[in-house]
Amino acid sequence: MTSTSNDDDAIVERAKKIPKTLKRRYRMVALDLDGTLLSTKRTVANVQAEYLRGLSEKGFHVCIATGRAATGTYDHAAKLQIPKLPVVCSNGSRGFFWSPSSSISDGNEDDNDNSAPMIEELFHHQVPKEVVQRAIRMANQHGYCIQYYYMDSVYANQKNPTHYKCTTMYTDYTGVRIDHIDDDFQELLEKNHLPSKLLLLFDDKDGTKARQVANEEFDPTEATIVKGYCSWFMEILNATSNKGVGLRRMCHQLEIPLDQVIAIGDGCNDLEFLQMAGLGVAVKNAEPEVKEIADINLDFTNDDHGPMRILQELEEKGELAFQ
Numbered sequence: 001m002t003s004t005s006n007d008d009d010a011i012v013e014r015a016k017k018i019p020k021t022l023k024r025r026y027r028m029v030a031l032d033l034d035g036t037l038l039s040t041k042r043t044v045a046n047v048q049a050e051y052l053r054g055l056s057e058k059g060f061h062v063c064i065a066t067g068r069a070a071t072g073t074y075d076h077a078a079k080l081q082i083p084k085l086p087v088v089c090s091n092g093s094r095g096f097f098w099s100p101s102s103s104i105s106d107g108n109e110d111d112n113d114n115s116a117p118m119i120e121e122l123f124h125h126q127v128p129k130e131v132v133q134r135a136i137r138m139a140n141q142h143g144y145c146i147q148y149y150y151m152d153s154v155y156a157n158q159k160n161p162t163h164y165k166c167t168t169m170y171t172d173y174t175g176v177r178i179d180h181i182d183d184d185f186q187e188l189l190e191k192n193h194l195p196s197k198l199l200l201l202f203d204d205k206d207g208t209k210a211r212q213v214a215n216e217e218f219d220p221t222e223a224t225i226v227k228g229y230c231s232w233f234m235e236i237l238n239a240t241s242n243k244g245v246g247l248r249r250m251c252h253q254l255e256i257p258l259d260q261v262i263a264i265g266d267g268c269n270d271l272e273f274l275q276m277a278g279l280g281v282a283v284k285n286a287e288p289e290v291k292e293i294a295d296i297n298l299d300f301t302n303d304d305h306g307p308m309r310i311l312q313e314l315e316e317k318g319e320l321a322f323q
Contacts, residue, residue, distance in 0.1 A: 025319055026262050026278065026279065026320055026321060027260040027261070028061035028254070028256050028260065028261045029055075029060070029063065029261070029307070030247055030250075030262070030264070031062070031064055031065065031307055032265035032270055033068060033073070034066070034229050034266075035266035035286075035302055036264055036266045036283055036302055036307060037064075037076070037264075038076070043079075044079045047305060047308065048305050048308045049079050049080050049081075052080055052082070052307075052308070053082055055311065055315075058323075059321075059322040059323030060320055060321070061086070061254065061256065062082055063086040063087070063088065063250060064086070065089075065092075065243055065250075065265075065273060066087075066091075067091040067228075067229065067267075068089055068090075068174060069152075069197070070090070070094060070096070070119075070151075070152055071152050071154070071177070072089070073087050074098070077117065078100065078117070081100060083099045083100065084099050085098045086253075086254060088243065088246040088249075089196075090196040090197045091197060091235060091246070092237070092246025092249070092273075093124065093126070093127075093241040094123065094124045094125070094246075095122040095246060095253070096119050096121050097119070097120040097122065098117055099118040100118070101118060122249070124196060126195060126196055126238060127194055127196070127197065127223070127236060129189060129194060131218065131223050132185070133189070134217060135198050135217075135236050136185065138214070138217050139200060140184075142202075142213055143160075144201065145157065145158055145163035145166055145167065145201040145202070146185075146198055146200060146201075147198065147199035147200075147201065148181070148198060149197050149198070149199070150188060150195050150196070153179060154176055154177065154178050154179065155180075155188070156178045157181055157185065163201070166201035166202070166232060166233070169232070170199075170233065196237075197235050197236065197237050197241075199234075199236075200233060200234050200236065201232060201233045202232060207228065207232065207233070207234060221239055223237065223238070224236070224238065224239055224242055226269050227269065229269070242272045242273075243265075243269055243270060243273035244271075244272025244273045244276035247263065247277065248276055258276055258277060258278060259278035260278055262279045262281060263279070263281065264281040264282075264283065264307050265281075265282065265283075265290060266282060266283050266285055266286035266290060267287055267290065268289055268290065270290055274290065274293060279295050280294045280296070281295065281310055282294035283300070283302050283306040283307075284297070284298050284299055284300055284304070285302060
């Protein structure tokens with residue numbers, strides 16, 4: 001196990017209030033990124049990356065599960081350097097295995113060069129064309145900007161300074177490159193290149209109005225509407241998709257029962273995710289709705305290395321299964 005500093009030891013001491021879990025041996029942890037595994041500086045701490053890599057080397061499964069698009073996960077997957085890392089992205093709409101490129105794994109390139117990861121696609125549930133077309137009309141009517149996620153590309157139809165401000169904020173937040181498009185995605189639609197998700201961006205402090213508009217436009221049987229991690233965007237997904245369903249799809253691929261999975265998260269898009277897993281864990285900085293349904297509420301945050309702390313606790317109790 002990775003050694004900790006005195007400060008880290010103090011964090012562990014503050015975590016002693018973690019309630020005892022049922023005696024069960026878990027085979028996998030599924031980790032949300034923003035607000036959970038990532039610090040407020042939006043990076044994976046070295047100590048957590050080393051610990052998670054060590055668990056993987058011992059045969060314990062580590063999975064990323066995020067609302068981000070695939071390209072927004074690559075830098076963090078590269079930090080973990082876990083071969084065939086399971087990734088659920090776009091809030092459960094897409095799943096794949098990530099592996100370092102051969103040049104990285106052979107040690108011939110800098111460890112941070114993840115320009116050519118190897119991706120093995122597992123599932124991809126796209127937004128139906130009719131829903132995309134209605135979302136475009138709705139966005140134009142209310143002045144929202146749309147980001148369109150197709151495979152590893154992200155397109156946006158910025159039409160005014162507010163739109164450009166929003167997409168710039170999103171790029172600054174995630175590091176994802178946005179390609180401008182003029183035709184409201186008509187060429188993509190004509191080619192049937194349907195998105196894994198749509199992101200609506202708006203100049204709306206709390207997003208309440210935009211979410212109300214979207215929920216009035218789409219019935220739950222037509223699309224899944226997800227409150228964004230930040231208040232100035234929200235997502236439109238295939239009606240069959242959410243992070244809990246994405247986790248279930250990934251577990252089916254790995255042949256791991258859901259009751260042998262730990263899910264750790266913080267945001268409203270993690271609700272189904274935590275409920276689907278055998279053990280749902282909320283970090284201290286989680287939304288109140290998430291804490292309400294979690295099996296365990298931690299006394300430490302993402303900046304306190306929350307995911308590592310609970311995994312260390314469970315490992316010490318003998319509740320992690322190694323192959």
